[in-house]
Amino acid sequence: MKLRLTLAALAILAGLGLAVAPSPVDAPAAADEAGSAVTVTGTGRWANLSVTVDTTEALVNQTVHLTWTGGAPTTPDYGRFDTNFLQIMQCWGDEATPQREKCQFGGLYTDTRGGSFANSRQVDYGSTLVDPEEVYAVPTKRFVPFRSATGAPEVIGSRNEFFDANTTNEIPYARIRPDGTGEAFFEVQTVTEAPGLGCGEVPDGGGDPRACWLVIVPRADAEVDGTSAASQPDHRLVSSALSASNFAHALSVRLTFQPVGTACTIGVNERRMVGHEPLREAVNRWQRSLCTPTTVFGYSQVSDDTARRQVVSADPGMVFAGRAVDPDTVDTTRPLVYAPVAVSGVVVAFNVERSANPVGDPQQRLRDGERITDLKLTPRLVAKLLTQSYRFGAFFAEQELAGNPPDMTEDEEFLLLNPELRQDSFLTALPDALMPLIPTDAAGVLWAWINGDAQARAFLDGTPDEHGMVVNPHYKELVLPRYDFPKQDPFCDAGQPGTPCTQDAHPYSTDFHDGARAAGRGDTLARYYDTTSDPVAWKKIPPQLGGLRAVLTVTDSASAARYGLPVAKLRNAAGQFVAPTAQSLLAGVASMIPTAVPNVVSPNPNSTDAAAYPLTTVSFAATAPKALTKAAGRDYATFLRYAVGDGQLPGVGAGQLPEGYAPLPDAMRTATRTAAAKIEKDAGTGTVASPSPTRRSPSPSHTPAGTGSGSGTGSGQSAAPLPSPSRTDVGLAPLSATPAQPTGFTGRYALAALLILGGLAGAVGPLLARRPKARPTEGGAG
Numbered sequence: 001m002k003l004r005l006t007l008a009a010l011a012i013l014a015g016l017g018l019a020v021a022p023s024p025v026d027a028p029a030a031a032d033e034a035g036s037a038v039t040v041t042g043t044g045r046w047a048n049l050s051v052t053v054d055t056t057e058a059l060v061n062q063t064v065h066l067t068w069t070g071g072a073p074t075t076p077d078y079g080r081f082d083t084n085f086l087q088i089m090q091c092w093g094d095e096a097t098p099q100r101e102k103c104q105f106g107g108l109y110t111d112t113r114g115g116s117f118a119n120s121r122q123v124d125y126g127s128t129l130v131d132p133e134e135v136y137a138v139p140t141k142r143f144v145p146f147r148s149a150t151g152a153p154e155v156i157g158s159r160n161e162f163f164d165a166n167t168t169n170e171i172p173y174a175r176i177r178p179d180g181t182g183e184a185f186f187e188v189q190t191v192t193e194a195p196g197l198g199c200g201e202v203p204d205g206g207g208d209p210r211a212c213w214l215v216i217v218p219r220a221d222a223e224v225d226g227t228s229a230a231s232q233p234d235h236r237l238v239s240s241a242l243s244a245s246n247f248a249h250a251l252s253v254r255l256t257f258q259p260v261g262t263a264c265t266i267g268v269n270e271r272r273m274v275g276h277e278p279l280r281e282a283v284n285r286w287q288r289s290l291c292t293p294t295t296v297f298g299y300s301q302v303s304d305d306t307a308r309r310q311v312v313s314a315d316p317g318m319v320f321a322g323r324a325v326d327p328d329t330v331d332t333t334r335p336l337v338y339a340p341v342a343v344s345g346v347v348v349a350f351n352v353e354r355s356a357n358p359v360g361d362p363q364q365r366l367r368d369g370e371r372i373t374d375l376k377l378t379p380r381l382v383a384k385l386l387t388q389s390y391r392f393g394a395f396f397a398e399q400e401l402a403g404n405p406p407d408m409t410e411d412e413e414f415l416l417l418n419p420e421l422r423q424d425s426f427l428t429a430l431p432d433a434l435m436p437l438i439p440t441d442a443a444g445v446l447w448a449w450i451n452g453d454a455q456a457r458a459f460l461d462g463t464p465d466e467h468g469m470v471v472n473p474h475y476k477e478l479v480l481p482r483y484d485f486p487k488q489d490p491f492c493d494a495g496q497p498g499t500p501c502t503q504d505a506h507p508y509s510t511d512f513h514d515g516a517r518a519a520g521r522g523d524t525l526a527r528y529y530d531t532t533s534d535p536v537a538w539k540k541i542p543p544q545l546g547g548l549r550a551v552l553t554v555t556d557s558a559s560a561a562r563y564g565l566p567v568a569k570l571r572n573a574a575g576q577f578v579a580p581t582a583q584s585l586l587a588g589v590a591s592m593i594p595t596a597v598p599n600v601v602s603p604n605p606n607s608t609d610a611a612a613y614p615l616t617t618v619s620f621a622a623t624a625p626k627a628l629t630k631a632a633g634r635d636y637a638t639f640l641r642y643a644v645g646d647g648q649l650p651g652v653g654a655g656q657l658p659e660g661y662a663p664l665p666d667a668m669r670t671a672t673r674t675a676a677a678k679i680e681k682d683a684g685t686g687t688v689a690s691p692s693p694t695r696r697s698p699s700p701s702h703t704p705a706g707t708g709s710g711s712g713t714g715s716g717q718s719a720a721p722l723p724s725p726s727r728t729d730v731g732l733a734p735l736s737a738t739p740a741q742p743t744g745f746t747g748r749y750a751l752a753a754l755l756i757l758g759g760l761a762g763a764v765g766p767l768l769a770r771r772p773k774a775r776p777t778e779g780g781a782g
Contacts, residue, residue: 084220098252150198343617387488432506449606581662
């Protein structure tokens with residue numbers, strides 16, 4: 001049995017890791033990114049060190065990829081960081097060079113893998129080690145203060161109100177390989193995530209958004225006073241990256257940002273648009289190129305069901321969803337017009353790093369901490385992750401699961417598909433995946449893919465796999481189709497104060513974006529009950545330490561690309577393992593099934609086209625032209641023409657198509673232009689409701705909301721595409737405590753669920769009771 005980090009251990013090992021990897025879609029955006037890549041070189045003993053940052057301009061909260069050459073190998077070759085490594089941080093300031101007082105660093109001072117003060121702000125090391133250049137190493141100071149961009153007084157010490165182990169993006173230890181190369185995946189934070197840095201904030205008087213710095217401090221094998229690290233009692237570097245002699249050798253890269261907050265003129269008329277999350281990244285880019293002195297386009301993220309309700313209301317605006325409204329519910333005097341606007345996909349993204357055994361194969365030790373970038377998954381493996389069927393996925397110790405693997409890395413089905421991973425220790429378990437709370441059409445595509453696979457459907461119905469693994473009985477004969485991700489195991493650990501339950505150890509992410517960002521940070525979002533605090537309280541477990549990360553998430557391809565996550569290759573119905581590249585997504589579109597609704601096609605996750613990515617999705621715009629004013633129709637037509645014109649040019653700049661999307665096929669662009677002409681022509685020819693109040697912010701809202709029945713009819717195996725729009729599957733039924741309502745909530749979850757769902761679907765159904773289960777002796781955190 002491999003060692004696993006428990007929740008308690010993860011809570012103690014508070015650390016942060018930020019990640020990026022190959023883009024899920026190999027669109028031609030690479031050229032734009034290369035245009036903003038910057039390479040910097042070291043000086044003195046680091047003259048051979050060269051560090052490249054792949055993206056440095058027009059940044060949002062995202063992940064950038066750092067690579068380097070010419071370094072000296074980190075010692076030892078696993079686990080610890082004694083000498084020769086890099087320390088990476090983000091800093092603010094308009095000076096010609098970064099100022100260490102303005103750097104977000106020291107939040108991970110409890111990470112003990114390096115020297116005593118290597119990852120702290122403390123620069124006083126006692127009489128045995130003194131930095132001759134240091135001005136703070138006196139009894140009254142001792143720490144490099146943190147000076148925030150907010151103008152608040154300087155903060156002295158390791159703790160401050162601006163960042164901690166849960167929020168910081170610093171990488172205190174980045175390994176240099178034996179050949180002098182290495183890489184790191186760094187989460188760039190804006191003023192929203194890091195108010196103390198203020199990056200991307202637009203000054204009150206206007207102007208360019210605040211730029212910031214990415215700072216790399218190289219560490220060698222000598223200390224600030226010139227002595228060898230070998231002369232220290234534990235043969236490790238002791239001093240802080242912020243120590244004056246160390247920071248003097250920092251390499252720095254200037255970062256520029258897209259403006260955070262209002263990007264267009266405040267107070268002008270806003271054309272309201274609401275829609276589902278898969279379009280969010282694209283609209284966020286398009287908005288900035290569509291501002292005019294008189295009109296801006298707002299976008300509020302809502303569930304697909306809420307969007308469909310909106311478009312049949314008296315004031316439809318324009319909405320975006322993955323499926324059409326049931327045609328039988330549409331008022332024939334104000335018909336709906338649909339237009340495809342974007343192609344993306346549902347993905348299983350991951351941030352999993354190799355954990356070498358310190359006494360194992362020396363060649364494996366040399367790869368310690370490296371990110372894994374290639375995984376293959378079948379529908380049955382994904383079904384196992386989504387049904388809490390691994391023992392550590394639910395802490396379910398009853399006899400029914402006693403023979404199941406504790407997590408996916410010990411599942412023989414997984415290892416046969418990914419044989420290279422047999423050699424890795426995986427100190428952190430992989431028992432499940434982060435999943436969004438809100439029902440979504442995209443989830444329906446994923447479940448249809450699972451339901452159409454004979455092995456996966458048999459597993460859900462209770463048939464063991466070839467190695468004896470069985471489905472968690474709380475999911476047996478799961479009714480599909482559905483559009484949510486249930487958590488039906490009722491586990492609560494009654495043996496501990498605070499009774500940790502399924503959703504403490506394995507919580508939902510808010511939405512796809514939240515799950516992708518969390519996975520990129522190595523954050524399981526889990527909580528633990530801290531009995532050592534006064535008063536005792538529920539606390540969030542900090543992100544996993546860099547090099548020990550293991551997080552999976554179900555998300556959309558654009559969110560995965562934003563946070564640089566590798567994505568799994570999924571087996572399609574032709575038996576091929578396919579990643580969501582531009583080509584495979586377009587093959588998926590070509591496999592889609594026409595519906596009775598003009599311009600709307602249905603995803604076909606069980607297509608037998610060997611080139612098709614099975615979880616391809618299309619975002620459709622919809623409106624009722626005759627319920628619009630003439631001016632509104634003209635504006636919405638303008639938006640659609642831009643979306644299928646310049647908006648389909650891949651790139652990282654404002655107005656371009658972000659990574660994670662495939663450019664629309666020509667036939668779909670033509671259909672959308674035709675729809676735009678019809679919207680403009682028919683607007684103003686019917687009965688128009690009173691206009692909605694003008695809103696003042698054109699920025700996209702990140703306030704997920706949703707409803708949905710989520711349930712469907714039939715649980716048998718099917719190889720058919722998703723159902724065509726009908727009364728039973730478009731999700732127009734009120735929310736109830738049927739399959740769409742996640743089970744296993746206690747009172748502490750009910751408020752969050754009501755806040756998210758209450759305003760859109762009425763009352764939340766009765767919460768289902770849970771009976772306590774015993775925790776297995778070998779616990780783990782997903």
